[in-house]
Amino acid sequence: MASRPVEVAVGVPPLAPERDVIWPKRTKAQLSNGLQVILAESHSIPKFHGELLFRSGNAAVADRAPGLAEMTATVVRTGTQNRASRQIEEDLRSIGADLSSQAGSDISAISFSGLSEFAEPLLELVQELAREASFPEAEFERERRQKLEEVKLHRTQPSFLANERLRKVLFGAHPYAHIAPNEAQVAAYRREDLQSVYREYYTPQNALLLLVGDFEPQEMLKTIGKAFGAWSGKKPEAKAFPSPANPRGRRVYLVHMPGAVQTQILAGCHAIPRKHPDWIKLGLTNCLYGGAFNSRLVMNIREDKGYTYSPRSSVNALRQHGYFSVSAAVRNDVVAASLTEMFYELDKLRSLSVPSSELADAQNYLSGVFSLGLATQDALLTQFSTVAQHELPDDYLETYRARVRAVASEDVLEMARKYLDSGNMQVVLAGDRAQIESQAALFGDLEIFDSQGNALA
Amino acid sequence: MNRLQVAIEHKKLANGLHVVVAPDSTAPVVTVGVYYKIGFRLEPQGRSGFAHLFEHMMFQGSANAPKMQHIKLINSSGGVLNGSTSYDVTNYYEAVPSNALERVLWLEADRMRALKVDDENLKNQRDVVKEEVRVNVMNEPYGGFPWLDMPPIAFRNWANAHNFYGDFADLDAAHLGDVQAFFKSYYVPNNAVLLILGDVKPGEGMGLAEKHFGGIPAGAPPVFADPSEPVQNEERRGRVVEKFGTLPAMAIGYLLPQRHTADWYAMALLDQALHGGRAGRIYRELVLEKQIAVEVDGGIDDLFGYNGPTQMTTRIMHKPEYSSEATLSVFDEVIQQVREKGISAGELQQLKVKWRSDYYATLEGSRVGYMPKYGLMHLLACFTLFDNEPQLVNTILDGFFAVTPEQVHSVAGKYLRKEKRAIVFRVPASAGVKEAA
Numbered sequence: 001m002a003s004r005p006v007e008v009a010v011g012v013p014p015l016a017p018e019r020d021v022i023w024p025k026r027t028k029a030q031l032s033n034g035l036q037v038i039l040a041e042s043h044s045i046p047k048f049h050g051e052l053l054f055r056s057g058n059a060a061v062a063d064r065a066p067g068l069a070e071m072t073a074t075v076v077r078t079g080t081q082n083r084a085s086r087q088i089e090e091d092l093r094s095i096g097a098d099l100s101s102q103a104g105s106d107i108s109a110i111s112f113s114g115l116s117e118f119a120e121p122l123l124e125l126v127q128e129l130a131r132e133a134s135f136p137e138a139e140f141e142r143e144r145r146q147k148l149e150e151v152k153l154h155r156t157q158p159s160f161l162a163n164e165r166l167r168k169v170l171f172g173a174h175p176y177a178h179i180a181p182n183e184a185q186v187a188a189y190r191r192e193d194l195q196s197v198y199r200e201y202y203t204p205q206n207a208l209l210l211l212v213g214d215f216e217p218q219e220m221l222k223t224i225g226k227a228f229g230a231w232s233g234k235k236p237e238a239k240a241f242p243s244p245a246n247p248r249g250r251r252v253y254l255v256h257m258p259g260a261v262q263t264q265i266l267a268g269c270h271a272i273p274r275k276h277p278d279w280i281k282l283g284l285t286n287c288l289y290g291g292a293f294n295s296r297l298v299m300n301i302r303e304d305k306g307y308t309y310s311p312r313s314s315v316n317a318l319r320q321h322g323y324f325s326v327s328a329a330v331r332n333d334v335v336a337a338s339l340t341e342m343f344y345e346l347d348k349l350r351s352l353s354v355p356s357s358e359l360a361d362a363q364n365y366l367s368g369v370f371s372l373g374l375a376t377q378d379a380l381l382t383q384f385s386t387v388a389q390h391e392l393p394d395d396y397l398e399t400y401r402a403r404v405r406a407v408a409s410e411d412v413l414e415m416a417r418k419y420l421d422s423g424n425m426q427v428v429l430a431g432d433r434a435q436i437e438s439q440a441a442l443f444g445d446l447e448i449f450d451s452q453g454n455a456l457a
Numbered sequence: 458m459n460r461l462q463v464a465i466e467h468k469k470l471a472n473g474l475h476v477v478v479a480p481d482s483t484a485p486v487v488t489v490g491v492y493y494k495i496g497f498r499l500e501p502q503g504r505s506g507f508a509h510l511f512e513h514m515m516f517q518g519s520a521n522a523p524k525m526q527h528i529k530l531i532n533s534s535g536g537v538l539n540g541s542t543s544y545d546v547t548n549y550y551e552a553v554p555s556n557a558l559e560r561v562l563w564l565e566a567d568r569m570r571a572l573k574v575d576d577e578n579l580k581n582q583r584d585v586v587k588e589e590v591r592v593n594v595m596n597e598p599y600g601g602f603p604w605l606d607m608p609p610i611a612f613r614n615w616a617n618a619h620n621f622y623g624d625f626a627d628l629d630a631a632h633l634g635d636v637q638a639f640f641k642s643y644y645v646p647n648n649a650v651l652l653i654l655g656d657v658k659p660g661e662g663m664g665l666a667e668k669h670f671g672g673i674p675a676g677a678p679p680v681f682a683d684p685s686e687p688v689q690n691e692e693r694r695g696r697v698v699e700k701f702g703t704l705p706a707m708a709i710g711y712l713l714p715q716r717h718t719a720d721w722y723a724m725a726l727l728d729q730a731l732h733g734g735r736a737g738r739i740y741r742e743l744v745l746e747k748q749i750a751v752e753v754d755g756g757i758d759d760l761f762g763y764n765g766p767t768q769m770t771t772r773i774m775h776k777p778e779y780s781s782e783a784t785l786s787v788f789d790e791v792i793q794q795v796r797e798k799g800i801s802a803g804e805l806q807q808l809k810v811k812w813r814s815d816y817y818a819t820l821e822g823s824r825v826g827y828m829p830k831y832g833l834m835h836l837l838a839c840f841t842l843f844d845n846e847p848q849l850v851n852t853i854l855d856g857f858f859a860v861t862p863e864q865v866h867s868v869a870g871k872y873l874r875k876e877k878r879a880i881v882f883r884v885p886a887s888a889g890v891k892e893a894a
Contacts, residue, residue, distance in 0.1 A: 007524070007526070009522040009526040010521045011521050012560060012563065013559040013560045013563050016555075019485035019656065044821055045818070045821045047817055047818065086736075089735045093733065093808070093810075093811050094811075096810040096811045096815075097814070114814065115814050115817075145751070146744075146751050149776075153598060153704070156703075157701075158596060261591050262588065262591040262596045292532050293528050299525060302585055303525060303528075303581065304581070306580070306585050307588070309585050329591070361529070364534060365532045365533060367535055368536055369535060369537060371484070371554055372484075372537070372829060373827065374483075374486065375829035375830070376822065378822075379827060
C-alpha cells in the first residue's frame with residue numbers, strides 16, 4: 001500500500017521481561033432483596049467510583065417510544081420525595097461527589113464517584129434516586145425542552161446522521177435500529193411514561209451495584225446493606241426481539257448535507273455480541289485492520305495518503321447483536337479513493353494470511369493496552385462493568401491476554417472471511433450530494449436522504 | 458482529612474533537561490511525557506497553526522526511527538501514544554506496560570536529538586491537519602466555539618489573538634525550512650521536561666534518562682516573543698455566524714489574575730462557585746431556575762497550564778425566544794450578585810471539599826482515554842517548566858484551602874468587570890439577523 005518503502009528502526013532497545021498483570025479480587029454478594037453487589041479495592045486515590053446498573057435500556061421500552069429509558073434516566077436525578085433538584089446538586093457538591101444518570105440500548109445506569117470519607121451519604125443519595133425519584137412536573141418539562149434542542153442539534157452533525165442511518169440499515173425493525181428519538185417523539189413523551197419505566201425497571205432484582213476504590217470491602221458491604229436493604233421490587237419480564245437479517249449486497253446511503261466541506265464515511269455489517277466465542281479473534285482482526293493507530297487502514301489513508309485525520313474501525317457490542325463499522329471523515333474529492341482503500345484492506349485480510357510479525361505486534365498491542373485498564377479506579381470499573389453487562393465468564397479478565405496470544409494467522413483469515421465482506425458492506429456517506437453523488441454511485445445502488453431522514457429522488 | 462502525597466524525584470541534566478520521576482507500582486504500567494515550553498501562542502507570525510502542524514511532524518520520523526516506526530514501536534509494545542498543542546506547551550506522551558520503558562525513552566530521545574522529515578512528510582501531514590480542522594471546526598456545529606472565536610475579539614497582541622489551528626493559507630505557506638528552524642529554536646533539552654510516572658524505581662528512571670537524553674547537546678536559550686497585552690479598559694464584543702446549529706450561543710470571557718498570586722487561588726474557587734457543574738450559580742440560574750438557557754458550561758480551561766493572558770470563559774446556548782441581550786442581562790445579575798455579596802462561608806466550604814475531590818481525580822486521571830496519570834503528568838510538567846517546582850503538586854492544595862470568603866468577594870469585584878471582559882455571539886445563520894451585538 002505504501003507509495004514509499006517502509007524503513008525499519010535501528011538500535012531499538014529490547015523489551016524487558018513482562019511484569020505480571022494481577023486484577024484486584026472481586027467481592028461478590030447479593031442482598032436479600034436481590035440486589036447484586038460487586039466490590040473491588042483500589043487505593044490509588046482516597047476516592048471510589050461506582051455504578052448502579054439496571055439491565056434494561058432503550059431497547060426494552062422501544063415499543064413505547066424511542067429513547068424513553070434515556071429520558072427516564074435524565075429526569076431521575078432531578079428530584080426525590082425528600083430532595084428538590086437544587087438540594088441534590090448542593091448535597092453532591094458538599095461531599096465532593098459527581099453523579100450522572102443515563103441509558104443506552106441495553107442498560108440504564110446511575111454512575112457516581114466521590115471521596116471515600118463520604119461513601120455513606122453518597123450511597124444514601126444513590127439509593128434515594130433509585131427508589132424514590134419523584135419526577136417533578138417542572139423538571140420533566142425543562143428536561144424535555146433540553147432534549148428537543150439536543151435532537152435538533154443532532155441533525156446538523158455528520159457523525160450522528162451517518163450513525164443513525166447505518167443503524168437503521170443494519171437493524172431494520174429491531175429496537176437497535178434507533179439511536180435517538182425525533183422531535184415529534186420527544187414532544188409526545190409523558191411524565192407517566194417515565195414513571196412507569198421507572199417502576200418496572202428500577203428494581204433491586206434488575207440491578208447490579210459495582211464499586212471500585214479506596215475502601216475495605218466488608219465495611220462497604222455493611223454500608224450498602226444499610227442503604228439499600230429496604231428497597232424492594234421484582235424482576236421485569238425479559239423481552240426478546242426477532243433477529244434482524246444481515247443485509248446482503250453492498251448498498252450506498254447518502255445523507256445530503258448541503259455545503260458540507262468534508263464527507264463522513266461510515267460503513268458496516270453485522271458482527272457478534274461480546275460473549276460470542278469469536279469475540280477475541282475478531283477483535284484482533286479489527287485491530288490489524290483499523291482498530292489501532294498502527295493498523296493497516298490508518299497507515300494507508302492517513303499516514304500514506306493524507307485523506308483523513310481520524311480513520312478507525314471497531315466491533316461494536318450490543319447485548320443481543322453486534323456490528324462492525326469503519327469510519328473516516330475525508331475531503332470531498334477523495335470519497336471514492338478512500339472507499340477503494342477501505343475495501344482493498346478488507347479484501348486483503350480475506351485473501352492473504354497476516355505475517356507472523358504483524359500478528360505478534362497486534363497481540364502485544366491488545367494485551368498491553370488491556371493492562372492499562374488496571375491503573376485507575378474508573379478504568380477498573382469500566383472493565384468490571386463490561387464483564388457484568390455482557391455476562392462474560394468470571395475469569396474473563398484473567399484469561400484475556402492468554403486468549404489474545406493464542407490467536408493464529410489462520411484465525412484472522414477465518415474471521416475476515418466469515419464477517420468482513422466488502423461486497424456486503426452497507427455504506428453511509430454524510431456529505432454534500434452535489435460533490436459526492438457520482439463517487440457514491442460507483443459502489444452500489446444508491447439511496448439519498450435529507451438530514452430529517454426523508455428519501456430524496 | 459485524607460491527604461494524598463505523590464512521591465517525586467526531580468533533577469536537571471547537564472544539558473538543561475528537567476527530569477521528573479514519580480514512582481508508583483500499583484499497576485505494571487508506566488506513563489512517559491515530554492513537554493516542550495512552546496505552544497501556539499508564541500508560534501511565528503505569518504505561520505498561524507504552525508506549532509500544531511509541527512506537533513504532527515514529530516511523529517514523522519527521526520534519525521533512527523523513520524516514518525511509521527515511532528507509532529509502530531509504541532503500539533507493538535502494548536502502548537498508546539499521542540501529542541497535543543496548547544497555549545504555552547506542546548506535549549508528547551505514551552502509556553505502556555512498564556517493560557517497554559527504555560524503548561519509549563529511546564524513541565523520545567531520538568526525536569529530541571534529530572528529527573528527520575522531508576517535503577513529502579510535510580505535505581502528508583498538512584493534508585491530515587486540514588481534515589482535522591474540517592472535522593473539528595468547519596464541518597461541525599459550534600466548531601471552534603469559543604476557543605477560536607474569542608481570541609481575535611478579546612486580545613490585541615497577535616500572540617494571543619490569532620487563529621491557533623491555522624489559516625489554510627498559512628499552513629500552505631509552511632515549508633521544510635520552517636520545520637527545521639522551529640525544531641532548532643524550541644525543541645532543545647533546555648526547553649523541555651521529561652516525566653516518568655508509574656511502575657519505575659527512581660534510580661532506574663533517572664539512570665535511563667541520563668543514558669538516553671544526557672548526550673543531547675543543549676541549544677541556544679530559546680527566544681520568546683512578548684505575550685503581554687495592553688491594558689484593557691472597555692468591554693469588547695464580536696459576532697461569528699453559526700452555519701449549522703439553530704440555537705444562539707454566546708461566550709463571555711473575563712481576564713484572569715497571574716499564576717500563583719493570592720488572587721489566582723481565590724479566583725479558582727470563585728470559578729467553581731460560578732461554573733461548578735449543576736450546582737454552579739450560572740447553570741442554576743440560567744438553566745434550572747430561569748430556564749433561559751439550554752446549556753451552560755465553561756470556566757477556567759486549564760488553570761495550571763497557562764502562562765500568559767487567559768480568560769475565565771462562560772459558554773451559554775440559549776433558547777431562541779430570548780434575545781441575546783435578555784440572556785446576557787440574567788447572566789449579569791448572577792455576576793452582580795457575587796460582586797456585591799461574595800459567597801457564604803458555607804458555600805466556600807462546599808467548594809473546597811469538591812476542589813479536593815476533583816484534584817485527586819485529576820492526578821489519577823485520564824483526560825484522554827486510557828492514559829493513566831495524564832493529569833499528574835500535566836501538572837508536574839507545568840509546575841516544572843513555569844515554576845521550576847514540581848513539588849507544588851503536593852502543596853498547592855494548601856493555597857486553595859486558605860482562601861477566605863472575603864478574598865472571593867474581593868476578586869469578584871476586581872476581575873468580574875465589564876471593562877475586563879469580551880463577549881462573542883455565535884449567531885445562527887438560520888435565524889437571520891435579529892439583533893446587533
